[in-house]
Amino acid sequence: MARTDNITSLFGKSPIAPLQKHMKQVHSCLKDFAVFAKAANAQDWEEAETVCILINNKEEKADRLKKKLRMNLPSTFMMPFSRRDLLDVLLIQDSIANITKDLTGLMMTRHMVFPEQIADDFIKLAGLCIKTSAAALMAINELDELLETAFSSRQRKIVGKMIKTVNELEHETDDAQNDIRNKLFTLESDLPPVDVMFYYRAIEWLGETADAAQKVGSRFEVMLTK
Numbered sequence: 001m002a003r004t005d006n007i008t009s010l011f012g013k014s015p016i017a018p019l020q021k022h023m024k025q026v027h028s029c030l031k032d033f034a035v036f037a038k039a040a041n042a043q044d045w046e047e048a049e050t051v052c053i054l055i056n057n058k059e060e061k062a063d064r065l066k067k068k069l070r071m072n073l074p075s076t077f078m079m080p081f082s083r084r085d086l087l088d089v090l091l092i093q094d095s096i097a098n099i100t101k102d103l104t105g106l107m108m109t110r111h112m113v114f115p116e117q118i119a120d121d122f123i124k125l126a127g128l129c130i131k132t133s134a135a136a137l138m139a140i141n142e143l144d145e146l147l148e149t150a151f152s153s154r155q156r157k158i159v160g161k162m163i164k165t166v167n168e169l170e171h172e173t174d175d176a177q178n179d180i181r182n183k184l185f186t187l188e189s190d191l192p193p194v195d196v197m198f199y200y201r202a203i204e205w206l207g208e209t210a211d212a213a214q215k216v217g218s219r220f221e222v223m224l225t226k
Contacts, residue, residue: 015069015073015086016143016144016147017144018065018068018069018072019069019086019089019090019093019140019143020140020141020143020144021065022062022065022066022069022090022093022094023093023136023137023140023141023216024137025058025061025062025065025097026059026062026093026094026096026097026100026133027096027130027133027134027136027137028058029055029058029059029062029096029097029100029101030096030097030100030129030130030133030209031130031133031134032051032054032055032058032100033055033100033103033104033126033130033206034123034126034127034130035047035051036048036051036052036055036104036107036108037107037122037123037126038123039051040107040108040111040112040113041113041114041119041122041123043111043113045108045111048107048108049108051104052104052105052108055100055101055104056101056104056105058097059097059098059100059101062094062097063094063097066090066091066094069090070087070090073086073087081223085219085222085223088219089140089216089219089220089223092212092215092216092219093140093212093216095208095212096133096209096212096213099205099208099209099212100209102205103202103205103206106198106201106202106205107202110198112195112198112199112202114199114202115184115187115191115199117183117187118180118183118184118187118199121176121179121180121183122180122202122203122206124176125173125176125177125180125203125206125207126206128169128172128173128176128210129173129206129207129209129210129213131169132166132169132170132173132209132210132213132214133209133210133213135162135165135166135169135213135217136166136213136214136216136217138162139159139162139163139166139216139217139220140216140220142155142158142159142162145158146159146224156224159220159224160221160224162217163217163218163220163221166213166214166216166217167214167217167218169210170210170211170213170214173207173210174207174210177203177204177206177207180203181200181203184196184199184200184203
């Protein structure tokens with residue numbers, strides 16, 4: 001036991017598990033947004049508020065996990081990537097929860113209901129963003145296996161395919177965003193200008209969660225090449 005303690009004190013504890021736990025938490029925030037969006041679409045504001053509170057609580061937990069990892073991250077540890085790389089991934093992950101919280105708060109405050117012509121498209125976009133985040137989570141969860149196999153070529157290929165999936169899903173979200181924007185553009189003249197402005201903002205923020213998930217994958221890919 002003393003030998004294990006000495007090694008741990010020399011190299012520091014692995015930050016991989018806390019990083020994975022954080023990504024799981026931020027993904028959970030985004031996953032709950034699908035429930036919120038459906039409640040908002042049905043104008044069930046009691047249900048929407050319940051989910052909004054849940055998302056806020058999960059974002060706060062993600063923030064605590066982020067701070068704990070940053071505070072306890074050793075300056076040296078036995079990893080094939082730098083401390084800076086890991087912190088970059090952590091901050092990108094955290095932005096998923098932050099954006100989700102802000103978007104939910106915006107829609108809740110304004111009791112935002114999308115026009116019927118694009119309501120289902122917005123919910124579909126949320127689903128694509130969640131899929132993108134889930135794919136990024138799967139990739140991050142492969143870090144353990146990568147380290148155990150000393151970054152074997154076989155395991156690199158597996159992770160590479162996962163990252164490719166993240167990129168493809170993010171591209172789908174871009175297409176879905178463009179479709180909604182184009183439909184919204186044709187409706188603008190019949191809608192209050194202020195509402196239109198916030199519709200565009202909500203669509204943009206939702207898409208940014210998929211962008212962040214894609215950046216997690218890209219940063220992970222860069223780490224593998226070092």
